[in-house]
Amino acid sequence: MRDIAIHITDTTGISLLSHGELLANLPSRHAGEIVIVFSSDIAPAAHNELILSPRQADTNKDDSNGHELALDLTHISRANSINWECNSANPPALNRGTRGTLYAKLAPAECRA
Numbered sequence: 001m002r003d004i005a006i007h008i009t010d011t012t013g014i015s016l017l018s019h020g021e022l023l024a025n026l027p028s029r030h031a032g033e034i035v036i037v038f039s040s041d042i043a044p045a046a047h048n049e050l051i052l053s054p055r056q057a058d059t060n061k062d063d064s065n066g067h068e069l070a071l072d073l074t075h076i077s078r079a080n081s082i083n084w085e086c087n088s089a090n091p092p093a094l095n096r097g098t099r100g101t102l103y104a105k106l107a108p109a110e111c112r113a
Contacts, residue, residue, distance in 0.1 A: 032071045033098055043106055050107055053085040053097020067094050086111035 034052040042048065054071040057064035066083040085095040088107035104112035 035100075038102065038106075043102055047089065047101050047103050049100045050102045050111060051087045051098050051100040053087060053095070055083045055085055055095075055097060056081075065094060067096050070097070088112045 032054045036050040036052070038048040038050070040048070055067045056069050056071060057066040058068040061068065066081060067085060071082060085091065085097045086108065087095055087097055087100045088102045088104045088111045089100055090104040090113045091097075091099055091111065092113050100107075100111075102111075
């Protein structure tokens with residue numbers, strides 16, 4: 001029995017599972033997001049996704065905290081950092097990436113409000 005699966009998403013809903021199996025017809029997500037899917041032994045199927053979202057600062061905002069914009073590889077350089085947001089069903093308020101479905105009580109503290 002599988003306890004956890006990890007897949008990296010693109011914006012078309014096609015993902016590559018960690019063991020190399022290509023999956024299709026998944027929900028579309030932001031580019032580069034990593035979706036961690038826990039088995040139903042850990043969390044019910046409708047509440048089992050934890051999402052890591054790559055985000056970057058908005059260079060047009062002086063006070064940008066790096067959570068404003070989805071990752072855009074055309075504007076990333078060594079000078080730009082990428083923030084990885086960890087999103088459960090109840091992520092911190094500053095997170096802008098896709099919201100997961102994993103119950104906050106099952107997620108690491110950084111992944112919940």
